[in-house]
Amino acid sequence: MTTQNLLVELFVEELPPKALKKLGEAFAGALFDHLKAQGLAGTDSAVTAFASPRRLAAHVTHVWLKAEDKAVQQKLMPAAVGLDASGNATPALLKKLAALGADVSDPVAAVATLKREGEGKAAALFYDSLVTGATLDTGLQKALDEALAKLPIPKVMSYQLESDCELPGWSSVHFVRPAHGLVALHGSTVVPVKVLGLTAGNTTHGHRFEAAVDPVVLADADHYAETLLRDGAVLASFNDRRFAIVQQLAQAAERLGPGFEVLMDEALLDEVTALVERPNVLTCGFDAQFLDVPQECLILTMKANQKYFPLVDRQGKLTNQFLVVSNISPDDASAVIGGNERVVRPRLADAKFFFDQDRKKTLASRVEGLGKVVYHNKLGTQGERVERVRAIARTIGQQLGGDALAHSADVAANLAKTDLLTDMVGEFPELQGIMGGYYARHDGLGEDIAFAIEDHYKPRFSGDELPRNRTGVVVALADKLETLVGMFGIGNLPTGDKDPFALRRHALGVIRMLVEKDLPLSLGALVASAVPAFGDKITDATSALTDFIYDRLAGTLREQGYSAQEVDAVLALRPQRLGDVGQRLQAVRAFAALPAAAALAAANKRIGNILKKSEGEGAAVQESLLVEAAEKELFAAMQKTVPAADAEFANGDHTASLMTLAALRAPVDAFFDGVMVNAEDAALKANRLGLLKSLHEAMNRVADLSRLAA
Structure with a gap:
């Protein structure tokens, strides 16, 4: 029996863009795994995933029409239980054999087919049988049901389908989005499977506006991508579409001149890839007056709200031109370009308004307002939190640089959280710290304080840069220690994959600053010095927190290539200066x-x-x-x-x-x-x-x- 390639496609309404890549990979992977488990796909088989805004599909090579029959040996029971003193089958044995489908009409003959292994009390009875291999019809149905059931769907929706049975009525279906078509082709033959109220066929649909024909007829499993692109104007492969977008973005920037570079954001690329079926990159622009607004604000609003790709010059400074990935390719794109330019203008105007309004109040004037913002019901307000960070920062600053550093750290810590009360950060929480730096410069506080305010959240993620100056390092350490000591002190520890206060990330941040800045600080003493700032709000969890930090350090060191034995040998001594x-x-x-x-x-x-x-x-x-x-x-x-x-x-x-x-x-x-x-x-x-x-x-x-x- 020869194999043929298999194609399965589920055609749906627009899928959640941020989940599309994962959905496509999960659908194809699960389908492939279940086919292999049933013997319908083998070691020489391979799977290719397809995912576009309106479809999930998988192409599997070398799929059998029927899996091979398999000889299976099953252990039934101890011989002492299955056979009486005369060696005849007991009722328990006959019942077990009947359940397995064996012929028990002649008990003596049934016993003769069994194998006995072992001696004495260890002797057991085994039954050999031939399990019929699954057919593709039943095997694919099972694989498809399992694959859909295990999809990492962010949120399931319910919708109604008209019943296809003789009795009129409606049936409820639960899936991520309403499904409207199912394709299942083994070579050029339709596999009669059903799912979500749909029966498999050989037709699908292409681009909503630019498909050459509708429906798109698929002749066989092997020309799926080519047929969809030719007749349906759809790039079915997620990776191919993403690559095409990257290429077009680079080409568009190159056409503008050597001074333009695209801000390539990986998450944005994935999201935009999930929003378009056939990408077409267009160049747009906005009024240069908006460049007076901090570029982080403009970049964030273009990326987060509009899914645009900003253009910067070689120095990394934002330009007033940007790129749009359109889902249509008209002969005259001026209307599309003009529409996107009109849409982005009010967004940029809002950012400019927030920036202008925020600068009318100094950061110092906002400190009092932090006392009205609840941080945690057991740890008080943001105002109380700031006072704790200040106390910890003064202690660390005194150790690292005496009165001068303690003073500058105190000033920066006092103002570090005030931008949380600004309109800009209210609209874009991702800009906290960054906007505080801009407003500090506007208030005439100088670069040292401005950098410290901007950097005190760093490192925000793995690989992020550390604070740029000593004041920033002190405040960043104090801020992270306040969170760690406070949360451990009230018993709010991370469990499993749940870490709502990012304590693991904070611990890694402390480790990186102590190690990479080679700070002459004792870890145990550093943690202990933060406890008094909380008064009677917490219990002292210095020991548990220190162990937690060493655990994070051990994991980091193993990721860097050190063996578990080497790491264990060094950290067993609990070295206090992590820079060593x-x-x-x-x-x-x-x-x-x-x-x-x-x-x-x-x-x-x-x-x-x-x-x-x-x-x-x-x-x-x-x-x-x-x-x-x-x-x-x-x-x-x-x-x-x-x-x-x-x-x-x-x-x-x-x-x-x-x-x-x-x-x-x-x-x-x-x-x-x-x-x-x-x-x-x-x-x-x-x-x-x-x-x-x-x-x-x-x-x-x-x-x-x-x-x-x-």
Whole structure:
């Protein structure tokens, strides 16, 4: 039996644009998986997903008309349960066989077909059967039902279909959008499946306005995309449509001249791709007077409200021209261009109005208003929150730069949240911080304060830049610590994938600033210093929060390519200055590559276990109590090696420190081979435990080397 390619298309009303890409991939993927699970598609099969505003489709290669029959062996029950003392079938066995479709009219013959494996009480009965392979008709129906049931639909809607049965009436259908057509072609043959009240055929519909014919007839499964493009004026592939948009945007910018560049926004590209069936990029413009408004406002309103692509010059400054992705391609596009220019003007005018109105009040005059905005019912208002951020910022500023930095951080923290009360941020919450920076400059507060206000939310996301100046770093740290300490203090912790206050992101932001800015701050002390700002509103959760931050740090380090063993070894010591963690990891990696590493790590683990069992025992090492040659040699080697390693550690050369300690391998091995630690003489035992304790401390200054032991 030969295979043919399969096409399935569901034609619907306009799908949610932000969900289209995921819907298309999920539909094709689930359909393919279910066909493979039933044996209708094999290892040489491949699936191609299609998704346009009005269709979800999948093309699957090498699909069988009928899956192969399969020999299946099933374990029935223990032999003692299925057979009586005479070896005859029990009622339980006959009932089980009948349920499986076996012929039980002759119980003796039925038992003869079974296999017995095992001996004694472990003996069990097995039944061999031949399972008939699924046909494409039934298999595709099942796969289609399962694929639609598992679609990641953001919101289901209900609609009515007229009943196709003899009795008149209507039936309710639940789907993301009303469906109007179903195509299922195996080669050129229609597969008679039904879904959402629709029966499969070989016709679909093209572009609403520009299709050459309607309906579009599909001759076979393999020419779906070509037929839709030729007869229906539709680029069915999401990826092909997206690529065409990117190309047209670049070409349009190039036609304007070498000084124009498109702001390529990935999320906007996906959304626009989901809005058009055959893209046509047009160039539009707006009045240059609007360029007096901060460009972030203009860019956001064009992208978020109008789905336009702004154009900037080579310096990244916004121009008064923009690109529109149209869904139609008229011979004369002037009407389309003019319409888009008319639509965007009031949006830009609103932005200009908000900007002009906001500048009539200073940021300082808005501080009082924050006291009327609720932040959290257990943590008070935004005004109270600002006071806490100020207190934390002053503490951090004093540590990092004395009175001057503490003062500038206090000023910036006091004003950082005031732009939340402006009209512009009310309309575009994404601009919080950014607008505060503009308004601070207008108030004459200077670049240092303006940058700090603008940057105090940074880093906003993975890969985002850090605050540009020290004042900004201090306020950003204070802001994130206030959120973390407050939420942990009231027990509002992230669970699973739920993190409404973005505590994981805040923790990563703290980590990045401490590490990348190499701040001389102790993590534990930093977290603890934020607690007093809350008074009696919270309980002290410093320990839990510190563990949470180390967990986030561990995950970040593993993503950077460090092994779980390396990360565990370094973070087991809870290093307080996070800027040192990278150097410690490099040192551990270099140490682990040494021939002596495995033996020293194992010895370190052994020493740790000995010291745990002997907790409270041990004393300062007295050379006069060193009796055995091996312990004398180890003591002598430590006297020479440990001070050098300590000096290298103190100078920040963690790699050299561990390399120096590697020289102790031979005397350590000799010690364990020739010395009984738990000597009967209490003084000797205490002295040897003291020697091991000194060795353990010296070896574990950079990392817990026992974590490297296999």
